[in-house]
Amino acid sequence: MKSYRGYMIDLDGTMYRGKEKIPAAKGFIERLQAQGLPFLFVTNNSTQEPEKVVANLAQNFDIHVTVENVFTSALATADYLADLDPEKRTVYAIGEIGLKKALLSRGFVFEEQRPDYAVVGLDYDATYHKFELATLAIKRGAKFIGTNADTNLPNERGLVPGAGSLIALVERATQQNAVMIGKPATIIMEKALAQMGLQKSDVAMVGDNYMTDIKAGINFGIDTILVYTGVSTPELVAKQAIKPTHEISSLDEWEI
Template identity: 35%
Template sequence: MTRLEIRSWLMDMDGVLVHEEQAIPGADRFLGNLRRRGAPFLVLTNNSIYTRRDLAARLKTSGLDVPEEAIWTSALATAKFLEDQRPGGSAFVIGEAGLTTALHEAGYTLTERAPDYVVLGETRTYSLERITLAIRLIVDGSRFIATNPDATGPSPDGPMPATGSVAALISRATGVEPYYVGKPNPLMMRSALNAIDAHSETTAMIGDRMDTDIVAGLEAGLDTILVLTGISTRESAERFPYRPARIVESVADLAAELE
């Protein structure tokens, strides 16, 4: 596939557009060039804490103008998946506004009484009381869903436990593994493609992680571009059994190609 055939763009947020709340140099130019060309795009994140409005406001503070409708989160992908699987269902949720809002908008009832699903997402403060209730509900028959498998998340003081770590605790206690909807599940890519009416053959996925962004893009049939402004290096990328179509230093390189 030649680069000229790319008509739509999916991109990770952290490590691609921003790093620790600061815009990555060239990110604003890249987004501006996509808008100028009228190219559909979505910014993807496995973070389920924030609503689209929250994330658009945070990006704007970093100097990046991304409209709400151009943001797709693991919370939205999870809500869409559950809406398709069991319309009008019920869920017990461990998570914050990004997840509870998405489920409400998908027509779900949030309850602690025999829910169809236990849905685990990201939260700043995991409550042992709610984790205990989740374990009991799953033992009693509720299905176990988690927004994403990330074991840790970043904080100013270093890594902190994230959804994957808490899911492992619940799985150990119940013997039940969750179904993860977010990256690297290609389901998140496909739901994003549907959201902007794009086709995999003419869409690129830009990411900074081989084990989530790039593998999810590959499995969904997208062109894949690894940027080196996040956690991956050229050397670390070589250790994986699969390769991105391209490796570039940053989105600034892509911005230049679109001019």
């Protein structure tokens, strides 16, 4: 097995399954910490602040990390927009507090009528009026950004609509495609790598979902480690033209 100087790691399906612990996850993170290897949890979830992610890992899964170990699609979105044009700092955003705080932290000002950017993420209180404002802003020239393309999210009720479903509504209304930030797009990977301060050859993406985690790594040109503790199955992966760099049944199998 190849040794890497850093790891990008998915959360749900890799560190835990919903509210269920994955026993090998805790040990994997503790081995990384013991060796002083940098790692980032790279998650498409734009709704939560990193502090909430850290608290969830500690309280429910006995995995103890810091906010510096968490990189969400909200943070990646804010970083991406901040780097586009220093003169453009107004945004209209559909999303939860995680997204809005990330944008505020990078100096953006919220504007409904003629913003420079219109960002759509998962919003549990989405209304027609919010979609109307986003649609009109894009029609007036705002750059259209989507936090991530996940069409559904698994919860205790089943597969509920995800950010991608809300973004699709605005895409249909505007006849424009959003610039996607989260996995399997590469923008989140680029921004995560910049935060880690490493080279592509130094890093591997670890995840359970071929269609998001592994494709993100493939699209970005880094090695990938698919762990069969979540979404993807060996049968699904066998049908793919490009295989993960490594396939394991448990994180216990990975030698750091």
